[in-house]
Amino acid sequence: MATTTSPATRPTARSTTIALKMVMAVTGAIFALFVLAHMYGNLKLLWGEEAYNDYAHHLRTIGEPMLPYAGLLWVLRIVLLVSLVAHLWAAFTLWGRAERARSHKYAVKKRVRQSLSSRWMRWGGVFIFVFLVWHLIEFTIVRVDVSGKPVPDNPFQLVVDSFQVWWLTLIYVVAMLALYMHLAHGVFSLNQTLGWTNTKGTYARAKVLGHVVAAVVVVGFLIPPLAVLFRLVK
Amino acid sequence: MRLTLKIWRQAGPDVAGDFVTYQVDDVSGDMSFLEMLDVLNEQLNSEGKEPIAFDSDCREGICGMCGLMISGLAHGPEVTTTCQLHMRSFSDGDTITVEPWRADAFPIIRDLIVDRSAFDRIIQAGGFITVNTGAAPEAHSVPVPKANADRAFDSAKCIGCGACVAACPNASAMLFLGAKITHLGEVPQGQPERDSRVVKMVAQHDHEGFGGCTNIGECSAACPKEIPQDVISTLNKDLRTALRHGY
């Protein structure tokens, strides 16, 4: 078949699927660093009300008076928001491509090497997104106290009230499992996407790194809610 | 042994296809999978039914012409090509589903035969080193460190069979692409065109309608030549470098 076609326009590196993947990788890396920091902050809960509220306050006053009140926080929020949009845009673009690349599915298809994590990147990501929206509504944008009590002013109290409700903690546990999976493959994947795994050694290490980062984040995130649920923090 | 085969039959590129079930008796373990299909075809021919069309040529695992999805596994349950798969990997009474590679970039021509010319076009886009016959310097003028030469060779082992695409949930051809980029990128002669090569080849890959890679690894698992995932990382790195160099 002598049909030779090539892209009409001169190809650029920017317009390739790999560039799109790099957008995912960079924004994913930003998220990963963010969740690590966020997790670290949450652990302050264990040191009691004062430490936690101080931390929340401190977050808003960093850089003052160079920056306005909550300035850095806003910078961070904007970066995260832009990253989120970019991450989602790239994710859905690639997802759509992949669907079109195999419009006729196999009748029988076995999986050989793919891990649970890698297989759930897309729907897991969607789940994390839904959770994220709820999480922000609950603690930042609207502030909802699921225990039915009036919404307290103080962040520590809101957290404690919330996680004393078992089903909310359960939702968080499930969300953290999803995050584990997403990060375990995601952190490895971003190394691969950025071209840092050119040897068998670096490749194997990146796989381990994914699980380590995911475990640290998820365990760290889960300690405060569980401590609350089991009344270790009141 | 006696086997039941559910085989995809499709009379041409634009007509609908479907599975047809066949029985084959007296299959010996020493037969290759394709020889088993030869036997079935002889059987069909004697019954006045048109034989099943499938591709093969060298039948020794090197030309890359063969390739079937066998019960959900590209090239079947062993790490080898379909022509080198032997029936001793199956047991009496098994039911085997046989499908063509499925990817929109590999349209079906007939039955189990697909059109993989997209791979040729990816090579045309830049999978070469520009040197005219007669223009080459003495072979020993540029030594190549053994480690690089070995990795170049290991990547150049790709036979262009398309199993990586067939196995990939995204129908991505990044393993094929990565293998070529790594082969040419590991030798000194391949350096001058490194940036433009990767950009043109990836662009052609995307243009052909293959999916993007999600680093899942099904490709390497299916690859009869065991091309590893790290060639995709090299591909990514080369693209990143090209990006930095403003390509």
Place this chain on the structure above:
Amino acid sequence: MTETPSRPLVHDLYFEGTPIKDTKAPNVSIEQMWTKREFDAKLVNPSNRRKLSVIIIGTGLAGASAAATLGEAGYNVKSFCYQDSPRRAHSIAAQGGINAAKNYNDDGDSVYRLFYDTVKGGDYRSRESNVYRLAEVSAKIIDLCVAQGVPFAREYGGLLDNRSFGGVQVARTFYAAGQTGQQLLIGAYQAMERQVAAGTVTPFTRHEMLELIVVDGKARGIIARDMVTGALETHLADAVVLASGGYGNVFFLSTNAMGCNVTATWRAHRKGALFANPCYTQIHPTCIPVSGEHQSKLTLMSESLRNDGRIWVPKRREDCEKDPRDIPEEDRDYYLERIYPAFGNLVPRDIASRQAKYMCDDGRGVGPLVGDFRRGVYLDLGDAMRRMGKEQLAEKYGNLLDMYQRITGENPYEVPMRIYPAVHYTMGGLWVDYDLETTIEGLYAAGEANFSDHGANRLGASSLMQCLADGYFVLPNTIRDYLAGGPFKPVADDAPEVVEAQRSVQERIDRLLSIQGTRSVDSFHRELGNVMWEYCGMERTEEGLLKGIDLIRSLRDEFWRNVRVLGSADTLNQSLEKAGRVADFLELGELMCIDALHRRESCGGHFRSESQTEDGEALRDDEHFLYTAAWEYGGDEPPTLHKEDLVYYAIELKQRSYK
């Protein structure tokens, strides 16, 4: 047998025609010949090249390299192959390596020595001028391939590694693990694809050439079938190159790919191109034996195994069924070491093959019974294993041993391997002159498709060399001499020769589809293969060849009455493709037998039992047979033999001896 006056009998089979001669090699010393020819060959103005078109059949090493080079020069090239991609031509399967007179090891190699070894290896049945040129350009091939990025094996210092191969005493073989052919072909394929992108080469994959178009005595085009749509296409050009590979598949079982065929060259032969030395067939000693009736092809294992393996069969027939590990040392017959103490297991291919056959004919073959015969001898790595250890053995031969295990299901580290000879290479092919031009003007043949360089036997690692020499360096320089004679008179689409070619192809296809007999194409092919193997294989006799000819004729007759080809012509139809190829094999097979019959000597791969020394060695007859046999197609009449005398100026004729 020899008492029967053979002359009249042979005359029933062929006519003797006028001798032929190569007229293109310049009349200067052999060292200057090629330089002079390159200089004398006319040049084509770059701006005119685009207007000159060349059709190239085949994308193996010969075809792809020619397409790339002619494309680079700016000619308008159309390239054809029957596979779905040019990269899959059967050159891809070559394992061992490629020779070149680089003398990187300073072990006394030189252009002259490579030339000498090739002529000697070919048992003095090749043309000196062509072989010398081959040796001369060999070094440039390596330079080019390295520049293309071909990943040859290297040493720690970063320089190219060499090994010695195929019974020569110098290390001049360049290799890429056991996949040299693949790596070289990928290099040529990529060079060709670069020209596709540049617009000079147009690829036609899944296209099979079914006829040659000859107008006013010149090759001007082909009829090809688009194997996907079934459409018959006419392609016209100023010159045609056939680089369509070898015809070993006439034996049905061979190490060739399923699709290898003689159709392209046979069609040219029928249109007037002479076919030279069709009976010269190389049988490779180390292939994996046949395991059953269903077998579709044979797999080669690199000869390098003979460096470390010892070949034996049981001394007693009763032991043949035993587990070889239970046969004690004193009951084993290491027959090659016994008969050829000097060379032992490393005797040339033809000798190793023939001795294996004798052992099996003697009832001492091993392995499964196929029919009522065991076809196999042991290749035992036991000693090597004890000497080197499993790990080192695996490092050296790992991929081969894995392949063996995959195919046979036996573990070669524990059980001695079984091997048997198989048809591997065909030295014969279209007759060409020094320019690689056939006897049809404007029709060239390159690679395994021509007969030119290997005489009666090809040395290991020299086919890849020949294919690339032809395609990269020789053909592009000689064909320009012809093309410089252009512009050629355009051929009209409805010229009578074109219409006639289209009609004959169509008619043949219609006929194949209309027979609707009872036997499949494969069953005919298998039967032809058996006949060829039995009567025109490793050992040939007058009686056997005559019988073979009879059997082939009646089989051909039955084929045209009783073959069953289902389906239609206007879709992809693999039975139809095969039928066309087998039909041509059925004609070629007869010519091979006639050629083998007429050559009442043994030489290289051609062994006539009537012509052997007292201790069973091949006996050449230089007095009567120092010539190339070039056959002219006779149609319904018998073929005509034209002899090209072989004259040795640079090399002295010797009887080969490996004792």
